[in-house]
Amino acid sequence: MAKITDLKEAISESVIDGQTIALEGFTHLIPFAAGHEIIRQGKLDLTLIRMTPDIIYDQMIGMGCAKKLIFGWAGNPGVGSLHRFRDALENGWPKPLEIEEHSHAAMANAFDAGASGLPLAIFQGYKGVDLEKLNDKIKYITCPFSEQKLVAIPSIRPDVTIIHAQKSDQKGNVLIEGITGVQKEAVLAATCSIVTVEEIVEDLEATANSIIIPSWALNFVAEVPHGAYPSYAYGYYGRDNKFYTNWDKISRDREKFKSWVDINILKK
Amino acid sequence: MTKINHTPDEMMTIAAARELKDGQICFVGIGLPSAAANLARLSHAPEIVLIYESGTLDTKPDILPLSIGDPELSESALTNESVPEMFRFWLQGGHINLGFLGGAQIDRFANINSTVIGNYSEPKVRLPGAGGAPEIATHCGEIFVIIRQSKRSFVEKVDFITSFGHGEGKNHRKRLGIDTKGPTKIITDLCIMEPEPDSFELIVTSIHSGVSREEISQSTGWEIRFANNINTTKAPSNIELGALRALQNRSLEATFLSKN
Incomplete structure (x- = not known):
C-alpha cells in the first residue's frame, strides 16, 4: 500500500x-x-x-x-x-x-518494456538516421520467425x-x-x-x-x-x-x- | 503589377494547407505543420483526421496549440491514447497515411535535421532533437515537409540526419527496407519541391505567385533544378487569408491575454 x-x-x-x-x-x-x-x-x-x-x-x-x-x-x-x-x-x-x-518511439517502447519486466524493448525504427551511429545502446535483433531486422534497446x-x-x-x-x-x-x-x-x-x-x-x-x-x-x-x-x-x-x-x-x- | 497583400509565411501555410485533403489520416508536428493542418481542417478538408504524438486522436482544436499536448488538443480529441499506444499501435501499426513535419535543415534528398548544427559532440547550435520524427518519417504512408527556405536551411548535406528522407537518392529507402514513400512534397515560403522520379533529388515543381527563379536559386544551398512543366502557386484568396489570420489571431489571444 x-x-x-x-x-x-x-x-x-x-x-x-x-x-x-x-x-x-x-x-x-x-x-x-x-x-x-x-x-x-x-x-x-x-x-x-x-x-x-x-x-x-x-x-x-x-x-x-x-x-x-x-x-x-x-x-x-x-x-x-x-x-x-x-x-x-x-x-x-x-x-x-x-x-x-x-527518439520518442524508442523511449515509449523502453518504458513499456520496463513496466512489462523485460530487459529490452523491440520495435521498428531508427532507419537511416544518425542517432543510431552515436548511441551505442541502439542495437539490432533478428526476428526468429520472420527474419526481420528490428531495433533493440535496453528497457528503462x-x-x-x-x-x-x-x-x-x-x-x-x-x-x-x-x-x-x-x-x-x-x-x-x-x-x-x-x-x-x-x-x-x-x-x-x-x-x-x-x-x-x-x-x-x-x-x-x-x-x-x-x-x-x-x-x-x-x-x-x-x-x-x-x-x-x-x-x-x-x-x-x-x-x-x-x-x-x-x-x-x-x-x- | 498586382498588389501583394500576403506575407511569404502566409503563402507557405496556405500552399501547404491546400495539399491536405479530406480522408487523410495525418500525424501533425507542432508549429508550421500544425497551422497548415488546422487551416485545411477549418476550410476545405473538414473530415481530415489530425493526430498529435501526445496521443490526441482525431483532434479538432479551435486555436493553434503552443505545445504538442495543449489542453485544446486533449479536450477536442475523439480520445486520448497513451504515448506507447500512439507509437506502437497507431504509427508503427500502419494506420497513418500522411506525416507532416518541420525541421531546421533539409538537404537535396529531403533528409531532415532537427538535432544539431555543427558537430554532435561539440555543437554550434544544439536543437531540441528527434522527438517522434524518425519513426513518423518511415511509418507514415508519405511525408510533407513545411520549412522556410534559405541557404542556411536548404543545404547540400544536413549536419545530422534526424529523420531519413531519400538518403543519398535513387532507391535508398528500398535498400534500407523502408516501404513507405517518404517526403513527397516540400512546401516553403518560395515554392513547392518534389523528389524527381528515379533520382529522388528535390526539384521545384511550383513557384509561388510573385517569386522569381533567381530568388529560389539564391535561397538554396545546392544548384536547384526546376521541373520542365512548372506550375505557379496561386496567390492566397481573401477567403484563405481571412481564415488563416482569424485562426492565428484567436490563438495569440488565447495564449497571451488569458487569465490562467
Missing part, C-alpha cells in the same frame, strides 16, 4: 544522490512541485530520464542536480531552446552534462519515478485523466514511485475503463494542489503558455535564472 504523506517526506525517503529518476508527464501533468522539492533538498548526480525534459529538467539541470540526461526532445515546446540544458551541454555550466539521446527501469495525477482516494489509489503519456508505464517500471495529486477524495468516481494505478503498486502519494503548474491538470487548471513563453527570457541568462529559482523555488 502507498504511504500517504507530504511531498517533503516522499522525496527525502526515496530520492538518493546518484540515482536514476524519471519525472514523467507528457506536456500535461508534469510533476513540477516534486522537481522543485528535489532542487530544495539539493539532490546531486542524478541521471534524469524524460521523453521531453521540458522546463522542469531545465531548472534541475541549471541547479546542478543532474550528471546525465536520457531524453527524446529537449526544447521549450512552441517557444524554442531549453537554455539551461544547452548551457550545460555547450559550456559545462554549472557542470558538464552527459546525454543519452533517443528507474530507481524512482515521480508523476502527478488528478486525484487519489484515502487508500492511495490514483486516477489519471486526459493526456496520460508514459506515466503508468514509468511508475510500473520503477523500483520506487511517488505520485503527487491535486486532491485526495472520498470517491474517485471512476468509470469502468478509467486509468487507475492501484495503491498497492505505489510507494508514496502526496496531496499537492497545483503540483503540475505551469503545465496543467485536466479538469483543474490550464497550461500557462504565457509562463512557458516567458521562461525563454528568464532562463537565457545565468544570473536571472538563479535569482528566479531563489525567489520561486528555494525560498518557498
